[in-house]
Amino acid sequence: MKVRIRHQRREVQVEGVRTVGELLDRLQLNPETVLVVRGTELLTRDARVADEDEIEIRPVVSGG
Amino acid sequence: MRCTKCKGTAQVEVRRHHTAFCGPHFLEWFEAQVDRAVRRERMFTPQDRVLVAVSGGKDSLVLWDVLLRLGYQATGLHLNLGIGGYSQESQEKCEAFARDRGAELLVVDIPAEYGVGVEGLAQLTGRVACSACGLSKRYLFNRVAVDRGFDVVATAHNLDDEAAVLLGNLIAGNVDALVRQTPVLESTHPGLARKVKPLYRIAERETAAYAVLRGIDYVLDECPNSAGARSLLLKEALNLLERDAPGTKQSLYWNFLEKVRPLLRTASEPVALRSCVHCGQPTTAEVCAFCRMTERVARKLQSRVAVSAARREPVAASSGGGGGPA
Numbered sequence: 001m002k003v004r005i006r007h008q009r010r011e012v013q014v015e016g017v018r019t020v021g022e023l024l025d026r027l028q029l030n031p032e033t034v035l036v037v038r039g040t041e042l043l044t045r046d047a048r049v050a051d052e053d054e055i056e057i058r059p060v061v062s063g064g
Numbered sequence: 065m066r067c068t069k070c071k072g073t074a075q076v077e078v079r080r081h082h083t084a085f086c087g088p089h090f091l092e093w094f095e096a097q098v099d100r101a102v103r104r105e106r107m108f109t110p111q112d113r114v115l116v117a118v119s120g121g122k123d124s125l126v127l128w129d130v131l132l133r134l135g136y137q138a139t140g141l142h143l144n145l146g147i148g149g150y151s152q153e154s155q156e157k158c159e160a161f162a163r164d165r166g167a168e169l170l171v172v173d174i175p176a177e178y179g180v181g182v183e184g185l186a187q188l189t190g191r192v193a194c195s196a197c198g199l200s201k202r203y204l205f206n207r208v209a210v211d212r213g214f215d216v217v218a219t220a221h222n223l224d225d226e227a228a229v230l231l232g233n234l235i236a237g238n239v240d241a242l243v244r245q246t247p248v249l250e251s252t253h254p255g256l257a258r259k260v261k262p263l264y265r266i267a268e269r270e271t272a273a274y275a276v277l278r279g280i281d282y283v284l285d286e287c288p289n290s291a292g293a294r295s296l297l298l299k300e301a302l303n304l305l306e307r308d309a310p311g312t313k314q315s316l317y318w319n320f321l322e323k324v325r326p327l328l329r330t331a332s333e334p335v336a337l338r339s340c341v342h343c344g345q346p347t348t349a350e351v352c353a354f355c356r357m358t359e360r361v362a363r364k365l366q367s368r369v370a371v372s373a374a375r376r377e378p379v380a381a382s383s384g385g386g387g388g389p390a
Contacts, residue, residue, distance in 0.1 A: 006284055007284075030303050030304065030307050031307065032269060032303040032306045032307050033269075033300075033303050035269065035272050035273055035276060037276060040276075040279075041075060041087075042076055042087070042276060043075070044065040044075065044076070044077045044084060045065075045077065046065050058272060060122075060268050060269045060271075061224070061268060061296065061299050061300075062123070062268070062286060062290075063225060063290065063295045063296060063299065
């Protein structure tokens with residue numbers, strides 16, 4: 001699947017993960033610090049994802 | 065994962081409450097949490113005029129959106145900090161938000177008012193950018209609120225912000241700051257606006273989820289000056305704890321408010337405030353820190369103009385006289 005990681009300004013191709021939790025593990029992202037979006041839908045950790053999906057990962061941590 | 069309320073597909077999990085919601089029920093829960101905070105802490109009523117500090121980021125636009133939906137009289141105040149494209153985009157997001165909702169937005173353009181943006185204010189006075197920025201925000205939010213007769217200033221500090229600040233203040237042993245860390249800061253001077261934080265019960269991840277589900281268009285990029293900020297390091301540490309022990313941030317902050325802060329209130333002497341002799345705003349000194357900063361900047365800018373004019377003089381004379389400088 002195509003994964004756009006907004007705060008790292010990069011796009012990666014990830015194959016063979018079945019859930020959002022597995023995807024975040026693969027990308028070594030803390031689930032507390034991001035939202036996972038497919039289209040206009042937010043996905044919870046157990047949501048199923050497929051190789052043909054386009055996923056956006058949005059940061060939630062801000063401040064300085 | 066299923067929505068706790070309707071058993072539909074959940075879109076947002078709130079682990080610290082052992083619950084999850086579909087989109088519509090999350091929005092309903094979120095707005096109820098904010099309204100509960102406003103009522104429980106007696107922040108303001110529908111009759112009060114609320115000045116909402118809006119940066120163009122997710123938290124402040126979400127706060128403004130929720131207060132308008134709940135029927136509060138909420139006017140936005142945006143400060144253009146003069147940080148290049150970042151500030152331009154931030155102001156545009158605030159203006160678009162206000163236009164779409166028919167809401168009132170006030171804007172203070174710092175470079176237009178004071179000659180330079182917050183980075184220039186910092187550079188010309190030997191401060192770091194975040195210090196000049198924080199001082200400008202505290203001063204201008206208060207000044208606009210008092211001058212225009214608002215009852216209260218609302219900022220969008222959320223649970224994560226408060227937990228990180230608390231951790232930082234505990235590490236530094238900053239008792240005065242700990243005493244002032246509360247969702248409602250009462251006015252202690254006629255020129256000091258009441259300040260409230262209606263999102264103090266809401267996690268940062270939840271404000272981001274609300275923004276996405278409501279389609280709020282906010283600035284995703286961080287302020288270029290925030291890279292490496294200590295607050296981000298503290299948040300990262302707390303989020304590592306939260307990942308393995310959900311509810312850590314909430315327990316830290318809420319236990320502090322309920323059990324620790326009441327014990328500290330007697331440990332700090334109330335600060336005597338008087339009016340700045342230049343601007344009339346509350347201060348502990350004769351001239352307030354903001355006036356000292358901006359007056360120093362004005363003097364430096366004037367001397368630069370004088371030096372620049374002096375350097376240009378021979379050129380100007382030569383162009384008038386038809387010959388080059390000797």
